[in-house]
Amino acid sequence: MNNEITGAEIVLKSLAEQGVEVVFGYPGGAVLPIYDTLFKQNSIKHVLVRQEGGAIHAAEGYARSTGKTGVLLVTSGPGATNVVTGLTDAMMDSVPIVCITGQVPQHLIGSDAFQECDTTGITRPCTKHNYLVKDVNKLSSVFHEAFTIAQNGRPGPVLIDIPKDVQFASGTYEEKNKIIIPSHRLFEPSPDFEKNKIEEAVELISKAKKPIFYIGGGCINSGPKASKLVRQFINMVGSPVTMTLMGLGVVGSSDKNSLGMLGMHGMYEANMAMHECDVMINIGARFDDRVTGRLDAFSPNSKKIHIDIDESNINKTINVDVPIIGDVKQVVEKMISVWKDKKYKIDTDSLKLWWDKINKWKEVDCLNYNNEGKQIKPQYAVQRLYELTKNTKTFITTEVGQHQMWAAQFYKFEEPNRWLTSGGLGTMGYGFPAAIGAQVGHPDALVVDIAGDASILMNIQEMSTAVQYRLPVKIFILNNEYMGMVRQWQELLHGGRYSESYTDSLPDFVKLAESYKAVGLRAKTTDELDDVITEMIKTKNTVIADIWVTKEENCFPMIQSGSAHNEMMLSKDQKQDKKSAEKGKILV
């Protein structure tokens, strides 16, 4: 009986054995025993957020910038319901998270007790798996399984709900290596299993005349080595490559093969190349609707190879010719060795013609914008931010909206894990807490949240967190006083009726920063912009830089809903035909 410890101690011991260094959280009645144990130890650092929603985005930012699992600890009831958005976000973007929630003691479950809610019921569809632990002796095995599941296969959030009496109860701790997880509960892909498919795919690539690689967030989840291998393989083939919003950084922006981002606000040349290619190699992307546009006109003449670790992504929206289930780095490593063994070489003449065509599309200069006058264009602000930070180790996070797309278009990413944005769920309020998480994981790096004036207010309370932990996070607000993307859609699709998209009574962001004892800066004209950015980078404190930008600027190029890749809109003057505009209006 001597080696029995309390449930709360088992929680901390499990986290320590899993190598957890930091937990984001917010205390409350149902997790007090765990917080008491936390108080008595030094190995795990706790970061106190100001709302639980901030904790999970911070854990996401930490996880995506470090490649480790993000951990958070919140109380029952409202603590748990506040993390639902973040769990869904992590589920959509495949971020490994372990979320610990307190629960009322077991004898009160079902009695509508104070701060009781059916946490496992509520979070079932937005977690990869969840547990309600009723037996203290199972607590350590649940934790070890939870960490494995969060990281295994396609990563995702796992939630552990622990009733308060279980936290107080005494039980035995079992070490990680003593736990056997049945194989059906995990996904262990083997590249040997898909050997024939891999050979078929490589042969198809070798015969391509107009190939394109279409790279997604799966390459980043597979680890830095995956990005290296993907770059290596693309170089061997000499093929153009485009990346999704989640895949930016897998191939460097300055790489000669890179066409940049594709999709709704992607590059004209990337979308045209996707439309006209003859072999498409999708690595770790999922044919998201922001990428494909109208399905019946999606890359009509290509053979499609799809590498994905999640089988349910195969043939979900787009039928593919060669599906390969597996982890990117294992599959691509195998592809490289097949390419070398068979001494494949792509037909250089056709490839040259293909590149000539692509270079013609590049001449359209789709990101071109009118940069006259003293008013700061949002695109210009991001360009200057890039120029002044490109030689520093910089992590960029964003909120959701126009600023997010301008950041994706104008900030050049050369490495994976440096770009953190909410892609699948599109969560406004993600960027600032995610930046806090990234800064906790990389104390010496420069972390900038490119934000909008509307999004930033969704988690502005975390200013208090950033200042408390002396996290020098920079908030770079492209302030147009509008919910810019809503306004843009209203302009293009709803006759310019700007229903509720103008934000009256915005705070004075400089004074707001000062009220939190942070630093506030403001740029109103292009003359002030560089100085403000330089000052922001230099300041060893949390900074809000309020950048006043042109209010009614639109984000182009754009594939409007209901249109195809080859029907991109390059400017406002080029209207979509009325019929497909009407059809597109009902879509999201």
Place this chain on the structure above:
Amino acid sequence: MNKSVYASPDQVSETKRHILTVLVDNEPGVLARVIGMFSGRGYNIDSLNVAEVSNDENISRITIVTHGTSEVVSQIEKQLLRIVPVHSVTNLDQEGSSVEAEVALVYIYISETNKKKVYQLCDLYRARKIENENNTTIFEIAGASERVNRFIKEINEITKVEIVRSGPVAISSIKKNEEK
């Protein structure tokens, strides 16, 4: 092709009834995970049956009758496999041959005038009378769903009834390595 915010370019195959057998760890919430996946992703459940089938391994067998195109059903299978406690998913229609059956209990309102007809029909369908303490006329009929449907239709024409059905369960009839 399945679902997207954009309409599918082409509906490739016709909508058909499928029986799926799902083996799961018998742990709390597992049924909610399975049916939640169906409702959350907009798939149909025509009937559902679940029971533990092995005491030692703690495994339950869920039989789900659904309908959809083969693309939709294949997506259902893959989505089910993503659920952590799911061991396996078998589409019995793709297995080739299978045997299915269901049970119905029928409370029959009986009178002197219809008594003879009721018993004749029950005899014909081999519906078995279940003895009970109140001596009411409750019949049990088991077999393929179509047979149960026909029985219910015909008995309804004779008298008022109250019915409960289990929904079909099914098992593959393909020969495995049987013990000698």
